[in-house]
Amino acid sequence: xxxxxxxxxxxxxxxxxxxxxxxxxxxxxxxxxxxxxxxxxxxxxxxxxxxxxxxxxxxxx
Amino acid sequence: xxxxxxxxxxxxxxxxxxxxxxxxxxxxxxxxxxxxxxxxxxxxxxxxxxxxxxxxxxxxxxxxxxxxxxxxxxxxxxxxxxxxxxxxxxxxxxxxxxxxxxxxxxxxxxxxxxxxxxxxxxxxxxxxxxxxxxxxxxxxxxxxxxxxxxxxxxxxxxxxxxxxxxxxxxxxxxxxxxxxxxxxxxxxxxxxxxxxxxxxxxxxxxxxxxxxxxxxxxxxxxxxxxxxxxxxxxxxxxxxxxxxxxxxxxxxxx
Numbered sequence: 001x002x003x004x005x006x007x008x009x010x011x012x013x014x015x016x017x018x019x020x021x022x023x024x025x026x027x028x029x030x031x032x033x034x035x036x037x038x039x040x041x042x043x044x045x046x047x048x049x050x051x052x053x054x055x056x057x058x059x060x061x
Numbered sequence: 062x063x064x065x066x067x068x069x070x071x072x073x074x075x076x077x078x079x080x081x082x083x084x085x086x087x088x089x090x091x092x093x094x095x096x097x098x099x100x101x102x103x104x105x106x107x108x109x110x111x112x113x114x115x116x117x118x119x120x121x122x123x124x125x126x127x128x129x130x131x132x133x134x135x136x137x138x139x140x141x142x143x144x145x146x147x148x149x150x151x152x153x154x155x156x157x158x159x160x161x162x163x164x165x166x167x168x169x170x171x172x173x174x175x176x177x178x179x180x181x182x183x184x185x186x187x188x189x190x191x192x193x194x195x196x197x198x199x200x201x202x203x204x205x206x207x208x209x210x211x212x213x214x215x216x217x218x219x220x221x222x223x224x225x226x227x228x229x230x231x232x233x234x235x236x237x238x239x240x241x242x243x244x245x246x247x248x249x250x251x252x253x254x255x256x257x258x259x260x261x262x263x264x265x266x267x268x269x270x271x272x273x274x275x276x277x278x279x280x281x282x283x284x285x286x287x288x289x290x291x292x293x294x295x296x297x298x299x300x301x302x303x304x305x306x307x308x309x310x311x312x313x314x315x
Contacts, residue, residue, distance in 0.1 A: 018180035025183035029095065033102040052091065052179075058082035061178035 015060065023053030062162040071157045075174065085172030091179050092220055099186060099213035103206040110203040117196075117204045121211040123267070129219065130268035133261040152256075161252040165229050175227050176220055185216055215264070222264050223247070239265065241288040249276050254299045 030045035064072075107114075136144050137151040158174045159165075166175060189212045196205040225240045226247040234240055243264060250260035259276050262269045269275035270284040277284055279293040287293065 018178055021180040021183045021187075025095070025180075025186070029098050029102065033098050055082065055087070055091075056179060058080060059088070060080040060083065061088070061173075061180075 015057065018061065019053050019057045022056045023049045026052050064163040065160070068157065068160055068163060075154065075158055076170065079170055079173050083170065083173055085169035088172050088176055088179075092176060092182060093217065095179060095182050096213045096217040100210050103209040103213070106206045107203050107210075110207065114201065114203040114207055117207045118211050121208055122215065125212065125215045126262065126265060126267045129263055130261045130272070130274075133263065134258065134274070138257050138261075156251065156253065156256055159227060159251050161248055164227060164248045164251050166227050171227075175224055182216055186213065219264050226263075235289065238286055238288070242266065242284075242286060245287065245289050245291075246275075246277075249294075259298065 027045055027049040030048060034041050034045065036042045036045065135141070136147055138148070140148045155174055158171075166172070186209070189209060193205045193208050196202075196208060222240065222243050225234050225237075226244045228234060234244055243262070243266065246260050246266050246269075247263060250256055255276065259274055260266070260269055261274055266275055266277075266284045266287075267281065270277075270281050275284060276295055276298055277287060277293045278295050279287070283293065
């Protein structure tokens with residue numbers, strides 16, 4: 001197993017907290033920037049946060 | 062200088078392991094979006110700051126420089142319990158992918174090894190929050206928002222400068238003041254003989270000058286505006302006594 005493999009495998013194991021941080025962080029930032037004054041703003045914030053979190057997971061970041 | 066067989070093998074191996082969904086420009090766009098949204102959101106809340114409020118900016122700049130130096134030296138290059146992923150990603154991957162022989166990227170997918178993952182940016186902003194909260198609760202709301210703006214801006218500054226260190230050399234990066242300085246400074250740091258304790262700054266080599274961990278022998282201003290000048294490089298830096306150019310050197314032997 002190469003050093004890359006070791007780094008990669010262990011990093012993937014630890015990526016769930018990172019994904020959660022990105023999702024929650026994005027939602028908090030959206031709330032501060034846009035606000036949650038309407039259902040549309042809330043839905044957009046949730047959708048953006050979930051999409052970014054999902055991409056972070058898929059991209060293994 | 063030609064890449065060693067080991068570096069060539071490492072790069073090939075690393076690239077096969079980058080996830081298919083990864084996209085370099087999108088990675089950068091996410092970092093910029095988080096940073097710029099933070100700056101914009103916080104800037105909206107600043108109203109009539111006093112000179113004391115503005116003083117937060119230079120204090121944050123110096124503090125961030127010391128933090129960047131210390132984190133790089135004591136976390137990214139040392140196996141610290143609980144922060145091993147940072148050490149593995151930096152010392153065991155970034156420093157194998159980029160060496161002083163070949164410190165540059167070849168494609169947009171190589172952004173994966175240059176830029177931090179987005180959660181690092183969120184983590185840095187969260188680390189600033191207690192100080193910002195103290196300022197806010199103490200009635201210095203403007204200082205609080207200025208602190209967050211500055212921190213978010215410095216993070217983008219860090220990523221931009223680090224990116225400039227790992228792009229191909231051209232007339233832009235060679236001639237832009239400060240950028241050319243950190244480029245030479247950081248590429249020298251990628252020499253594995255000195256990477257553990259020399260040239261630990263990644264934006265402005267102030268802390269390296271302050272703590273004597275720079276490879277240059279000159280004053281503070283000379284450090285900041287050194288550019289590509291090699292005349293002041295110390296002659297007593299550590300040298301590798303022998304190197305093992307073995308593509309399997311990174312493999313675990315049973």
